[in-house]
Amino acid sequence: MKGSMKKIAIVDDHEFFRSGLKLALKRNKTYELAFDAPNGADFLEKMKSDPVDLVLLDLKMPIMDGYETSLRLKELYPDVKIIILSMFDNSEYVQKLIEAGVNGFILKNIGKQELDTALNHVFNGRHYFSSELMTFLPIS
Numbered sequence: 376m377k378g379s380m381k382k383i384a385i386v387d388d389h390e391f392f393r394s395g396l397k398l399a400l401k402r403n404k405t406y407e408l409a410f411d412a413p414n415g416a417d418f419l420e421k422m423k424s425d426p427v428d429l430v431l432l433d434l435k436m437p438i439m440d441g442y443e444t445s446l447r448l449k450e451l452y453p454d455v456k457i458i459i460l461s462m463f464d465n466s467e468y469v470q471k472l473i474e475a476g477v478n479g480f481i482l483k484n485i486g487k488q489e490l491d492t493a494l495n496h497v498f499n500g501r502h503y504f505s506s507e508l509m510t511f512l513p514i515s
Contacts, residue, residue: 381498382426385411386418386444387433387460392483396431399487406494415444419451427455429478429497434461434468442468445475456497469504479503 393411400408409427412418416439434441458479478497482505496503
């Protein structure tokens with residue numbers, strides 16, 4: 376993470392949740408918030424003019440959900456890191472998203488410290504999954 380600041384985007388259809396995440400991210404000087412978007416289609420359009428290094432991506436959204444957005448993003452920008460945000464800890468979602476190439480999956484009930492940990496792990500080339508999801512992961 377040397378050199379210029381890493382850029383992050385937030386994609387979530389709930390404006391209030393996006394606002395809270397933006398406040399949490401502004402306090403960290405390691406990266407900058409480039410933009411936010413209410414759905415995947417909006418996000419992909421904004422990526423054309425303002426590419427980011429990492430996206431915090433909601434799973435359930437109208438127009439284009441997190442799974443479809445992940446697939447398109449990896450096709451268009453394979454180096455962009457993806458951390459899925461969700462209220463759901465369903466193993467079907469987790470497995471599909473791992474196969475789609477996401478770098479992390481965190482539940483929306485996490486605190487600021489876990490968010491920072493997830494971002495640090497992913498920016499440093501590792502994966503991060505909320506502890507509640509570990510029972511679903513195919514890791515021995």
